[in-house]
Amino acid sequence: MARITILALATLNIVISQKSQIEKINIASKKNGLTISIFSDVKIQPSQITGWYNPSTSWSYITVYNASGNIEALNKTFTSDGITALEIIQLDESLQLGLRTTNPIEQFEFYNKSADSIITASLRYPLNQALAYINKKEKDAKTNNKNLATLLKKYMSEVTFLFVLILLMTLGD
Known part of the structure; x- marks a missing residue:
């Protein structure tokens, strides 16, 4: 034993x-x-x-x-x-x-x-730093989305014209 x-x-x-x-x-x-x-x-x-x-x-x-x-x-x-x-x-x-x-x-x-x-x-x-980081990322994303929307509004007529022109060219073939 x-x-x-x-x-x-x-x-x-x-x-x-x-x-x-x-x-x-x-x-x-x-x-x-x-x-x-x-x-x-x-x-x-x-x-x-x-x-x-x-x-x-x-x-x-x-x-x-x-x-x-x-x-x-x-x-x-x-x-x-x-x-x-x-x-x-x-x-x-x-x-x-x-x-x-x-x-x-x-x-x-x-x-x-x-x-x-x-x-x-x-x-x-620390929790306060993590929350600050998340808030900054959310603000950056909103700013980027706003900038894209502004660009689309600014050039919408040109984009529409080009789209219609391309569509007419493909229908003509």
């Missing part, structure tokens, strides 16, 4: 201490923050990942404990709008992802599906 217990504990220790190999990272910019997908060879447990934001430097950090990866390849990860710098470093027992952003990060959330070994980090901007 003691031998089975020792074998079970040894197996559990190997499984728990198994190092994750980070294969790639995808970063997407959203209206309310950033979404970061971290692809690993084994499932990363929520207890293995943490994140924080340093307001004095505008850097956000995500640390994946008991993980490693090809730092040179990971540092070539495509960055999207809102990110001014990316730095991924290997520490003794963890992999750290550093992101410098144009907007402050207010909240970190981590999700993983039970079916795969991808963990998603959601870094959220």
Whole structure:
């Protein structure tokens, strides 16, 4: 019985201490923050990942404990709008992802599906900045629509004339 217990504990220790190999990272910019997908060879447990934001430097950090990866390849990860710098470093027992952003990060959330070994980090901007961004986009869209309507009104007679002329030419054939 003691031998089975020792074998079970040894197996559990190997499984728990198994190092994750980070294969790639995808970063997407959203209206309310950033979404970061971290692809690993084994499932990363929520207890293995943490994140924080340093307001004095505008850097956000995500640390994946008991993980490693090809730092040179990971540092070539495509960055999207809102990110001014990316730095991924290997520490003794963890992999750290550093992101410098144009907007402050207010909240970190981590999700993983039970079916795969991808963990998603959601870094959220302050709510007032997200709402300001959405309002600006809506105003820009209204301005663009107004400009198009003005152009159509201005050149409607010319467009109508050309349309009728083309129609008459095709009917004449």
